[in-house]
Amino acid sequence: MKIKFLGAARAVTGSCFVIETDKARFAVDCGMHQGNAQIEKRNWNVKIYEPEKIDFFIITHAHIDHSGLLPLVVKNGFHGPVYATEPTGDLVKILLLDSAHIQEVEALTKNKKMQRWGKSADTSPLYTIKDAEAVAGLIKTKTYNNMFSPAEGIKVNFQDAGHILGAAIVEIFIEENGTTTKLVFSGDIGRRHQLMMEDPVFIETADFLFMESTYGDRNHKGEEESLEELFEAINYSYSRGEKIIIPAFAVERTQEMLYSLYLLDKQGKLPKDLPVFLDSPLAIKATEIFRAYHTYMDRETREIVKNGEDPLDLPQLQFSSTTEQSMRINEMKGSAIVISASGMANAGRIRHHLRHNLWRPGASVVFVGYQAEGTPGRAIVEGAKKIRIFNEDIAIKAKIFTIGGFSAHAGQNQLMEWLHNFKSRQMKVFLVHGELTAQETLASLIREKIGFEVTIPEYLEEIILQPGAKIQEIKKPFEEEKPRIDWDTLLGALEAKISYLKERKKTITSLPVSKQIEIRDALQEADTRVDDIKTDV
Ligand SMILES: [Zn+2]
Ligand SMILES: [Zn+2]
Incomplete structure (x- = not known):
């Protein structure tokens, strides 16, 4: 048999592995490629x-x-079954609809521009809501x-990966x-002792293991203190009558936050008169799915449910589905906790809450997830003094908490x-993701x-x-992708343009001051870009 790596190879996103046996051709995962423009181009190359x-x-x-390209493969001729655990099936449906909605809005915005x-x-x-709907069946x-x-x-077995609700390790x-x-x-292998989730199941045998390696070079810090830090943030803003804003991914992190608040409430650390808003239609839908699958959660959670309680609920929890409800939160005076998406503050309703609260001393913003390079979340976490939201520079006076x-x-x-824990000593390991x-x-x-090995x-x-047998490669990668670039022509052209400007220095200095400043800025920008390239090489 052979395997082809169509994503999550020397990258985190785009997980997809196509396996060909003498009787069948199938794939594990169908993820969207995310990150920079170069990587995202791969999404359009569905033919491969x-x-x-x-x-x-x-x-x-x-x-x-892991699932984001399903609508695209269905649109392009796939019509077989898609196997997943029950919670994954339900979560995939809402996440794909949301993803399709984002694709549609982005295309529309670009076209208007x-x-x-x-x-x-x-x-x-990339695909539409209709395409996403076609996956469900x-x-x-x-x-x-x-x-x-x-x-x-072919026989397949799902084991609990302890990552998010319904996540599986797949034995084939x-x-x-x-x-x-x-x-x-x-x-994706879950962190042990995670709230709600069981620890990942230990597998003992395999001939070939395809293992994720997202945190292959580091450990998480401060796992024990997280709840205490959340309490600190709440306390800080509650005592000052300001809001606590928590940007969180709609699936898993949001529910973990609700669970954390439930635990704080149990310890008597959550003020009874502090409203908690879940302000994200997707997160609300995901929370409903979590509530329906307690059997997929760890023993502690199942115990709580058995005792007639819901760890994803609080007396003061309010869902805001509509835009009007969301806007009302910002008109409301006094302290409140607002959990909203996106987790990196680069999209969604969270941007409105940040615009209303970032500049307020006494307010707090609590980051509880990974902040990718280039996102507003990353800039805030790294100590920016102001941030641009909806074409407006917002000063950052709120206290920023980063809980890792x-x-x-x-x-x-x-x-x-x-x-x-693997006992197969001859097992070969492939690191992916x-x-x-x-x-x-x-x-x-x-x-x-x-x-x-x-x-x-x-x-x-x-x-x-x-x-x-020894690992045998059939095909060298990047054959289709190897760029054909005539470096001499390219660099020569750039050089010629610089000489041209040098020759016209006199003309430039005779231009109006405002024009000269414009040219200077443009040149400085170009200079920085060239500096970046210099660093790369
Ligand atoms: Zn992943
Ligand atoms: Zn994952």
């Missing part, structure tokens, strides 16, 4: 998935970097530990020519611990401490999997 030739998909969990500039408006969304759900056979000679048994080969896909202990991913130590530096660190650690596959790489 050959969707019409895929018999079925297995989805490890609902996160968009083009029209204003007198250019042709021909941007179409293909989803077939399974529970954990319930082996099923999606095709002849493939029979070819009388021998059975076992593949294990870790999906809420990650849904295992850190380096926990990844190693999980790996240590991680940045190369994190992967290289983890790979050396694995080789040194456990002695497994480790490979870090590249995007589009294709490999033959044969137990006991």
Whole structure:
């Protein structure tokens, strides 16, 4: 059999692994490529998935970097079943609709801009709400530990990955020519002792393991203090009559926040007269799904539910679905907790709450998730004095809290611990779902401490999997992608333009002052860009 890495190879996003046996062709995950423009271009290249030739998909969990391209493959000819756990099935449906909505709005905005500039408006969304709806009918759900056979000679089993609700580690048994080969896909491995979620199941055997490595080079800090820090933030703004703003991803992090507030309430640390608003239609829908699947949560949570309580509810919790309800929060005087999306403050309603509160001394903003480079969240966390929201510079006078202990991913130590439990000494490990530096660190650690053979596959790489045999690569990656660039012409042209400007220095100095300043700024900007390139090379 062979495997092709169509994403999450030397990158975190775009998780998709296509496996071809003598009887079937299927894929584990169908994630969206996210990050910079170069990576996002891959989303448009759906042909290389050959969707019409895929018999079925297995989805490890609902996160968009694992499920986000399903509408596109369906639109392009895939019509087989999509296997997932029950909560994943439900979460995927709402997340894909939300993703499609974002794609549609983005295309519309871009087209309007083009029209204003007198250019042709021909941007179409990656996929539409209708495309997302078409996925729902293909989803077939399974529970954990319930082996099923999606095709002849193939058996699949989901185990709890402890990452988000319904997240699975996938065990795949493939029979070819009388021998059975076992593949294990870790999906995203959860952090142990996470609120609500069970710890990831230890798997003991595999011939080939495909393991995530997001935190391959670091551990999480301050897991124990997280609840205490949240209390501190609440206390700080409650005593000053100001609001506590919590940007949080709609799935998992939001529910973890509600759970944390429930725990603080139990400890008598949550003021009874402090309203809590959940201000995100998607997060509200996700919370309903979480409430429906307590059986997928850890023992502590199930105990709480058994005692007739709901750890995702509070007496003072209010859902605001409509825009009017959302706006009313900002008109309201006094302290309140507002949980809203997006988690990195780059989209969604959270931007309105930040605009209304960031400049207020006494207010607080609590970051509880990863803040990617280039997002407003990252800038605020890094200590920006002001931030641009809706074309307005907002001063930052609120107190900023960054709580690191809420990650849904295992850190380096926990990844190693999980790996240590494998008893198959001949197992070959492929590291996926991680940045190369994190992967290289983890790979050396694995080789040194456990002695497994480790490979870090590249995007589009294709490999033959044969137990006991040396790893054999069929195809060098990037063949289609290798850019053809005539560097001499390019650099020559740039040089010529600089000489041209030099020759006209006199003309430039005779221009009006405002024009000269404009030119100076443009040149300085160009200079900075060239500096960036210099750093790269
Ligand atoms: Zn995930
Ligand atoms: Zn992921």
